[in-house]
Amino acid sequence: MLSKNVLIKEFQKNPSRYWKVKMFEDENFSRKRCAKCRKFFWSISKTTCGDTSCEDYGFIGQNATKKRFGYIEMWKEFEKFFSRNSHYSMPRYPVVSRWRPDLFFTIASIQDFQRLDSAGLTFEYPTDRLVVPQVCLRFPDIPNVGVTGKHHTSFIMAGQHAFGYPKTGYWKDRCIELNFEFLTDVMGIDKSELTYVEDLWAMPDMSAFGPCVETFSRGLELVNSVFMQFTTKNNKSAELPMKVVDVGWGLERLTWFSQGTPTSYDATFGKVTDHLKGLIDYDETLFLKYASHAGSLNIDEIKDLRTARGIIAKKIGVTESLLQKKVSPLQAIYSIADHTKTLLYAIADGGLPSNVGGGYNLRVILRRALGFIDEMDLKIDLPEICAMHAEFLHPLDTKLMESLVDVEKIISFEADRFVSSRAKASKIVEVIVNQKVDIDEEKMIKLYESNGVTPEMIKNVAAQHNVEIKIPENFYESVSKKHMGHKDEEKRFQQDLTRFKPTKPLYYDGAKNFRARILKVFDGKHIILDRTGFYPTSGGQIHDIGTLNGFDVVKVEKYNNVIVHTINGKYKGQKAAKGVVDWDRREQLMKNHTATHIMNAAARIVLGNHVNQAGAEKVVDKARLDITHYKSLSDEEINKIEDVANRIVASKIQLNKTIMSRTEAERAYGSMIYQGGAVPSVNIRVVEIPGYDVEACGGTHCDSTADIKAIKIIKTERIQDGLVRLEFAAGSKAWDDLKKKEGLLKKASEVFNVADEHLPATAQRFFEEWKEKDKIIEKLKVEVAFLKAENLRGKIRDNKLFHILPYNREQLIEVADAMATDHPKLLVVLAGVNGDIVGKRGVQNEEDVGNIVSDICNKCGGSGGGSTSFAQGRGELAKIRSLFAEMGF
Secondary structure (H helix, E strand, O other), rough: OOHHHHHHHOOOOOOHOOOHHHHHOOOOOOEEEEOOOOEEEHHHHHHHHHHHOOOOOOOOOOOOEEEEEEOHHHHHHHHHHHHOOEEEEEEOOOEOOOOOOOOOOOOOOOHHEEEEEEEEEOOOOOOOEEEEEEEEOOHHHHHOOOOOOOOOOOEHHHHHEEEEOOOOOOOOHHHHHHHHHHHHHHHOOOHHHHHEEEEEEEEOOOOOOOEEEEEOOOOOEEEEEEEEEEEEEEEEEEEEEEEEEEEEEHHHHHHHHHHHHHHHHHHHHOOOHHHHHHOOOOOHHHHHHHOOHHHHHHOOOOOHHHHHHHHHHHOOOHHHHHHHHHHHHHHHHHHHHHHHHHHHHHHHOOOOOOOOOOOHHHHHHHHHHHHHHHHHHHOOHHHHHHHHHHHHHHOOOOHHEEEEHHHHHHHHHHHHHHHHHHHHHHHHHHHHHHOOOOOHHHHHHHHHHHHOOOOOHHHHHHHOOOOOOOOOOOHHHHHHOOEEEOOOOOOOOOOOOOOOOOOEEEHOOOOOOOEEEEEEEEEEOEEEEEEOOOOOOOOOOOOOOOEEEEEEEEEEEOOOOOOEEEEEEOOOOOOEEEEEEEEHHHHHHHHHHHHHHHHHHHHHHHHOOOOEEEEEEEOOOOEEEEEEEEOOOHHHHHHHHHHHHHHHOOOOOOOEEEOOOOOOOOHOOHHHHOOOOOOOOOEEEEEEEEOEEEOOOOOOOOOOOOHHEEEEEEEEEEEEOOOOEEEEEEEHHHHHHHHHHHHHHHHHHHHOOOHHHHHHHHHHHHHHHHHHHHHHHHHHHHHHHHHHHHHHHOOEEEEEEEEEEEEOOHHHHHHHHHHHHOOOOOOOEEEEEOEEEEEEEEOOOOOOOOHHHHHHHHHHEEEEEEEEEEEEEEEHHHHHHHHHOOOOO
């Protein structure tokens, strides 16, 4: 079985074929083996490979280059050198990776040119030689940030790429030659200080792999040159027809190396680090001694951080505890500086902190930064730090300054939530600490995910009770890894359709009636045509209906590029087909779909550039649009969105609908075209409402915004953390909704026995009275819940309780909450008289509540589920009663 370890051993039998390049001969570099780690490398005179694990940082406080380069200046020098050497310099891609549906964030510059098609991973690039200042986000590095001096959660990978060798681009000799010239001629590094370490790069599935060369100097890796040369066929390596050079230069590391500052943060964060350092007391002399050795503290490479830190402490003549005490404040402010920069880039590119998907990682670093501020009692305004970053980075990226209003709103909102959750978190931790329960990493993760309790909160509350809590060094890495990527499952037809040619679509041409040839009929009701005017369910738009040779078409679906029509009946007959599309229905769907584009644009105009489409559905009566937004919409915001949308409608803007190559479309409009998700096709259909919205979209649309007539928002709701749903109607359906609301208004006036114009004031008075009573009721409900929880204490068996109460779902949740708070080891599942089921666990309970409630609901004729700590559902009461009795409750 081919693997990276097997291959590198095989490659090392013939190093000249895989790693040796002309420059090594020309400059008298010879192959050696590291005296410490035993890796093979090429150098003039070095005895170790130069990796941080084998050599301390030898550039800190030294002049390792011919001058000190600023961060922006370093990119300009890099860009100038490679432009002079026939490379096209292109702008960065966003850090939110909309073009790769399997990844949330951009993690390497080569990702800019990778696309997922039905055939797998392909490359698309504007030219065969290029460089790009790609900002990358890597959350597994969180525990190393501030510790090693070199790790960042966001950094610029100065990507150097060449595609298409041997026909175009270039290969190993030229790549390493350019590498050497830049390092020695431009930066002025002495060639005797350079080492080139042999390694191997491979995709996880071994679909592409090849040798790579890591360039080190004075204990720091500066660049990694990957040569995608092979693929796997029949468990053997085979040459790729098109080879790719993928070189990642660390812009932060190049700048740091040239400046010789204690950490890379001091060299690359502008005035941010000096500002933050001014808020703490630290021993500069001690830290400078420590900084040279800090590279050896990479938690990915050491077994025990404390032991490794103790070795450094001994080298510099202090105790491990004193060293930790002295460096911790600096590590904290470096982390705050790093995390705010990452949040700035992510929010500017449309990311939002939340508890789902990639937003989870953003919330992790935001709460980690807030935790440090809280722990050290620092007066730090995070939006202000973001503004300082944006100002410093402005010559590289003007978008950051433009996004500061959104950044401030979002971070301030998240910070308020953090503060409000802190009191609740403290109570939970106090219960655990008082019961003298061990809080291990798993329990910490559970507290963080279920209740938003950060490790720093746990440590502080425990300290108040004279209990020492050790935070695992890799805590944030553990919680972040679970949320680094996602994969969309593809639906599958139960028949093999690969032998059929793609169905020719006629629905973009406005075909109301059409003739086609029947290619295949499955089970008498699933029909494949050579061409069709029926739009298949896709992109959130429901399928067309109509007739096919007199049979009702009830469903139309697309599998890759083959369209399957499902009829009501049993088809037998001729191969020729006549299709008739229900055009009134199609027209309404076109209006709703076009209105969705308009609503997306309107929401972005009103709420900010962080708004992106997260989902959509277009049916006949209405449409819905799920947008990324951090809080529920106010009435004022809803009205503004509706007003802007209708102004766009009234502007009578002609839509542009164009088939373009994916590369051409991205170059013209950027990755924001993927509002509905990445498109697995080389050519894509781009729908533009000039001046407002442009998207890659395969749906059916009106020709002009005027065709929609009107848009009416029916309702909005916050459906989950970071997502808001807008439901709306377009065209005649919008008027229908208005008439319905007018009718309700009239009935309300009759109920209150007032004229229409007096209805708001009357309703407000009733509302205020109801609200006051509701406060009293809520208070009583909580008291009742705790009393009921106390009464149920005697029914608990083995830290479990399954019980039926004469309550509704809301009341069940209150009681379950109260019981779980009072009994940290408890699993409680409660059912109501109408079949509602609610499950909750205490913070010390290990069971998966979601699975347990789902299983109960399924056994009782219903459905349900949820998270590991809380779940709800519904079932048949008689079956619930019987099941609980069988369980002994």
